[in-house]
Amino acid sequence: MTIKDTNVFNDPEENVDxxxxxxxxxxxxxxxxxxxxxxxxxxKFLVARIENASRNKVQQSxxxxxxxxxxxxxxxxxxxxxxxxxxxxxxxxxxxEEIIPEQMPLNIVFEDDDILIINKPVGLVVxxxxxxPRGTLINGVAWYLQQQNSNISADNLPRFGLVHRIxxxxxxxxxxxxTEKAVTSLAKEFFxxxxxxxxxxxxxxxxxxxxxxxRKHIGRHQRFRKIFDAYPDGxxxxxxxxxxxxxxxxxxxxxxxxELETGRTHQIRVHMKSIGHPLFNDELYGGDRIVKGTxxxxxxQFVDNCFAICPRHALHAKTxxxxxxxxxxxxxxxxxxxxxxTKLFEKWRGYAKTKNIQ
Numbered sequence: 001m002t003i004k005d006t007n008v009f010n011d012p013e014e015n016v017d018x019x020x021x022x023x024x025x026x027x028x029x030x031x032x033x034x035x036x037x038x039x040x041x042x043x044k045f046l047v048a049r050i051e052n053a054s055r056n057k058v059q060q061s062x063x064x065x066x067x068x069x070x071x072x073x074x075x076x077x078x079x080x081x082x083x084x085x086x087x088x089x090x091x092x093x094x095x096x097e098e099i100i101p102e103q104m105p106l107n108i109v110f111e112d113d114d115i116l117i118i119n120k121p122v123g124l125v126v127x128x129x130x131x132x133p134r135g136t137l138i139n140g141v142a143w144y145l146q147q148q149n150s151n152i153s154a155d156n157l158p159r160f161g162l163v164h165r166i167x168x169x170x171x172x173x174x175x176x177x178x179t180e181k182a183v184t185s186l187a188k189e190f191f192x193x194x195x196x197x198x199x200x201x202x203x204x205x206x207x208x209x210x211x212x213x214x215r216k217h218i219g220r221h222q223r224f225r226k227i228f229d230a231y232p233d234g235x236x237x238x239x240x241x242x243x244x245x246x247x248x249x250x251x252x253x254x255x256x257x258x259e260l261e262t263g264r265t266h267q268i269r270v271h272m273k274s275i276g277h278p279l280f281n282d283e284l285y286g287g288d289r290i291v292k293g294t295x296x297x298x299x300x301q302f303v304d305n306c307f308a309i310c311p312r313h314a315l316h317a318k319t320x321x322x323x324x325x326x327x328x329x330x331x332x333x334x335x336x337x338x339x340x341x342t343k344l345f346e347k348w349r350g351y352a353k354t355k356n357i358q
Contacts, residue, residue: 028191031086042069043076046088061088064180066187089187100134101143109173109333114182114325116141118174119335122312126165126174138162141176163187164195164263171338172199172317177325185325190263196321199258199268200247200337202314202344203277204291207254211245214271218264227284228266230274240264242271248345250352252292253280255345268315280306280344282313302351310344 031049046058046067061067062076066089069078080086110117118137120126125136161183166174177183189195216230219237231237241261248255254277258268269285272278278287288307293299321332337345 029088031088033080033082033084033086035082037080037082039079039081041076042067042074042078042080042086045080046086050088065184089184089191099128099142100139101146102134102139103143104135104140106137106140106144109335110331112326114178115186116176116178117320117333118176120166120170120172120174120317122169122171122338122340125168127162137174145178161186163190166317167266167313167315169312170199170315170317171341173320173333173335174317175320175322179325182325186322189322193261194323196319196332197260197263197317198319199260200316200318200341201256201258201268201272202280202310202341202348203254203256203272204252204280204287205254205277206249206251206292207244207246207256207277209246211243214240214242214244214275216240216271216274218267218270228264228270230270238262238264240267240271242268244272248349250345250348251355253348269313280314281310282315284313287313302347306344306347309347310340312340314341314344316341 029050031046033045037045043055043058043062047053047055050058058067059076062074065073067073068087069080069084071085071087107119107121108116109119118141120137125132127138128134128136161177161180163177163183163186164174166172175186177186186195214230215233217233217237218228218230218240221227221229222236228237230240233239239262243259243261245257245259246254247257256272256277258272260267264270266284269279269282273282273285273287278285278291281288290300290303293303316338317335318337319332319334321330323329324331
């Protein structure tokens with residue numbers, strides 16, 4: 001049996017092979033009804049005003065609470081009035097692919113009727129895309145939900161909704177919504193920057209400040225479209241804010257904690273590179289070579305051994321916290337550091353101690 005993933009109604013964000021889309025999968029659109037606008041049903045108004053919108057998908061979004069008028073949810077037949085502010089939370093993802101349920105191990109940290117908290121391993125893609133229809137986290141979640149309820153079919157499967165995602169080779173915590181109301185609640189939190197997300201990373205170099213904030217727009221690289229770059233505010237891309245804090249200095253590398261205020265594609269990787277500290281072993285952003293250190297052969301061999309221990313960019317989504325969609329109470333979830341990064345840290349600690357370079 002195959003399952004069609006649900007859709008909202010906006011054009012998908014551009015996808016490039018090998019690059020996952022933005023961490024936050026919802027955008028907010030604000031429309032103000034013109035002074036001369038005659039009364040019209042809300043759904044008809046949105047279909048007329050939003051490119052490529054269908055009435056069916058608009059109605060689905062209204063019913064699920066992803067459309068508000070003057071801050072309140074309304075029905076599709078609400079008659080709009082001049083001056084009203086309409087806000088639409090729209091899914092940026094490309095949907096419509098068939099979701100094929102597949103049995104796979106899922107490290108479920110927490111589950112209730114509304115949400116799933118999953119600790120994603122390295123190497124697992126989150127969502128099917130063109131040329132990659134199977135073997136993703138969502139395929140596994142679809143199978144898992146069907147085992148919970150044998151009556152679930154393609155027509156009545158609850159939305160196993162993504163409101164964010166993390167890169168294939170980033171490990172760590174993700175929250176998934178099991179109901180439309182949970183999707184809407186979490187999407188609003190992501191947009192309002194009230195989601196608490198902390199990552200731990202190993203970066204090249206001795207970070208000068210004990211803590212700081214990086215505020216630079218992030219957009220596609222002007223020449224190499226498969227990667228992203230940081231730009232001064234107001235030029236290219238979208239605003240992005242990363243708060244960082246040094247956890248441990250190990251001479252030629254530093255363990256840092258990064259907290260996301262926004263969630264742009266590859267945000268931590270791009271921001272840390274922009275201040276001269278690319279993530280260790282990040283092949284897209286220059287961290288898969290010796291950036292800091294000596295020229296001695298023994299040091300090169302040591303770094304190569306470190307690359308072998310952690311054969312991916314050293315980044316882990318350790319903590320996620322938010323207001324629960326149903327209880328409206330704050331919940332916080334933490335995960336242990338993965339084995340590859342733990343071993344990597346220990347190896348660098350040993351080297352720094354031996355060379356007395358801490």
